[in-house]
Amino acid sequence: MSAREKIAYVKGLLDAGKPEDKLALSLFNAVVEALEALADENGELKKQLEEQRSAADDLYSICGELDADLSDVESRLGIDEELDEDEASLEDDYTEVACPSCGLHFYCQTSMLSPDDHCVECPDCGEKVDVDLEAEDHDAD
Incomplete structure (x- = not known):
């Protein structure tokens, strides 16, 4: 079960049970809202992390191509390490x-x-x- 699904489950329990104490109800609702905000931020961070991984993979690929090109130029010029x-x-x-x-x-x-x-x-x-x-x-x- 994902974090979003668990939050929805807790929200459903609150809606079904409706505590008689208004303070407790307000507290539970605030906790659920905080959890939803955390889940939203977590989702956004996962998306950003995936974008960064993709950018890092692209850079790694470009560096590999540059290394191959440099090796080719060195071999054509007769440069040896x-x-x-x-x-x-x-x-x-x-x-x-x-x-x-x-x-x-x-x-x-x-x-x-x-x-x-x-x-x-x-x-x-x-x-x-x-x-x-x-x-x-x-x-x-």
Whole structure:
């Protein structure tokens, strides 16, 4: 039995029994009216909830379509998720160096530097350039 049916049943009992006390009758009628109002609100909330569920399902479907479209575009462009990991490892292996003599900015592989001497030769002017590895460590933080 639904809430509406139960309320109608109570209302029928009140109509059939008609308590002799007018105060009791008024009280019972007020309770039935409150129950009817609650049932109306409950019905409206159920309707709104169903609309929200439908909207959420639509959004979920749209997101799935967008994900598929993005995957298609990435595959056409040759973009691979593993590329991001490779780029991150390249950033770890190389450091940017600026030559104080000619101003050229270039990259050198930090793993190729000797532990004692952190100098590389500028590819443009041939000057020895000191590589500051500590500055790179602070930049990564």
